[in-house]
Amino acid sequence: MSAAPAIRLDDVTLGYDRHPAVHHLSGEIAPGALLAVVGPNGAGKSTLLKGLVGTLAPLGGRIDRGALRLRDIAYLPQASALDRSFPIDVFDLVATGLWSRAGLFGGVGRAGRERAAEAIAGVGLAGFEGRPIATLSGGQLQRALFARLALQDAPVILLDEPFAAIDARTVSDLLELIGRWRAERRTVVAVLHDLELVRRSFPETLLLARRKVAWGPTSEALRPERLLEARGMQEAFDDHAPLCATHAA
Numbered sequence: 281m282s283a284a285p286a287i288r289l290d291d292v293t294l295g296y297d298r299h300p301a302v303h304h305l306s307g308e309i310a311p312g313a314l315l316a317v318v319g320p321n322g323a324g325k326s327t328l329l330k331g332l333v334g335t336l337a338p339l340g341g342r343i344d345r346g347a348l349r350l351r352d353i354a355y356l357p358q359a360s361a362l363d364r365s366f367p368i369d370v371f372d373l374v375a376t377g378l379w380s381r382a383g384l385f386g387g388v389g390r391a392g393r394e395r396a397a398e399a400i401a402g403v404g405l406a407g408f409e410g411r412p413i414a415t416l417s418g419g420q421l422q423r424a425l426f427a428r429l430a431l432q433d434a435p436v437i438l439l440d441e442p443f444a445a446i447d448a449r450t451v452s453d454l455l456e457l458i459g460r461w462r463a464e465r466r467t468v469v470a471v472l473h474d475l476e477l478v479r480r481s482f483p484e485t486l487l488l489a490r491r492k493v494a495w496g497p498t499s500e501a502l503r504p505e506r507l508l509e510a511r512g513m514q515e516a517f518d519d520h521a522p523l524c525a526t527h528a529a
């Protein structure tokens with residue numbers, strides 16, 4: 281597949297009810313990048329992904345997605361955002377990954393069912409197709425969600441804490457899948473907390489603490505003094521401070 285266009289952020293401020301959570305962020309996510317987003321709790325990491333996927337409009341600045349359409353961006357929110365009591369089985373959950381191309385009422389069809397079965401097998405869940413998602417372990421559910429992402433066939437993939445509370449074997453298998461996506465020149469952006477995992481597997485890192493602390497090669501972005509700076513910036517944040525100045529998007 282051809283590489284996705286770069287995503288450019290020009291002085292972007294994101295937040296809720298005009299209260300900024302990410303301040304004046306500029307930078308470029310290059311085509312085919314494998315980018316980790318790290319930082320303290322409350323640093324704006326999930327907010328940034330919502331801005332990139334288009335569910336949250338900037339309070340200021342501009343996100344330039346080039347020729348990308350919103351359906352070209354696959355987004356996996358935190359696992360806590362999924363209602364596991366919803367009555368759906370593994371196969372039907374994974375098959376929803378076809379909706380971005382076929383539409384909600386487009387039908388799956390034989391070819392689509394074969395693709396869904398291949399995606400399920402590809403994440404190690406063959407034989408689980410009829411299992412209700414409520415019966416899955418955390419790792420099994422995350423495998424199913426990655427299979428759904430694979431079916432979306434998107435050039436840009438956003439992952440919000442994809443390895444939270446899952447077993448080491450599942451983390452290893454999903455990292456292998458991310459490696460395949462990178463080899464296909466897909467752009468992958470992942471919010472992560474495990475800094476050792478980031479150092480091992482992600483060549484580029486954005487260290488965020490409401491503002492950009494560092495953005496570049498992981499070895500440089502995660503230098504101890506920068507991690508200390510990020511922690512200090514977060515601890516100094518004042519919820520009662522005036523809104524920062526923004527300009528229209």
